[in-house]
Amino acid sequence: KGLSSRTVERRHILRPTLPMIVTSFLLLIIGMWTGQIILEQVFMWPGLGSLLYSAIQASDTAVIVGVVVIFGYLLAGTVFILDFLYGLLDPRIRVGLAGGRS
Structure with a gap:
């Protein structure tokens, strides 16, 4: 009796571990x-990897900086998506204005 195993898995196992x-x-x-x-x-x-490698060998600073910036944008976009997903997955995390309670 009680909850089905699927409900237990979703509610009590999957939901708390989903952000991790x-x-x-x-x-x-x-x-x-x-x-x-x-x-x-x-x-x-x-x-991009071979471009970065050849730019390092040729000491082409502009290309090195460009590739590093592209990887930086990819990292920042990934972190932004992660923050957005945290707000959707974890009800304890509220997305709103900073500065305390309103």
């Missing part, structure tokens, strides 16, 4: 972006 799962997933994505630089060099694929 989303955080781990997005950290995995960020790790894949940093690993792509090495992966592109190993398999000789054209992309």
Whole structure:
């Protein structure tokens, strides 16, 4: 009797752990972006990683800064998505104006 196992899994197991799962997933994505630089060099694929590697070898500062800025924007966008998802997934987190209670 009582709650079904599916309801227990969703309400009491999945819901409290979902923010941690989303955080781990997005950290995995960020790790894949940093690993792509090495992966592109190993398999000789054209992309941002090979562009960054060749720019470092040629001391091309403008290209190095551009690639770093692109990776920075990807990281900032990922963190923004993570904050938005936290507001949707965890009812304890409120999205609103800063500065205290209203």
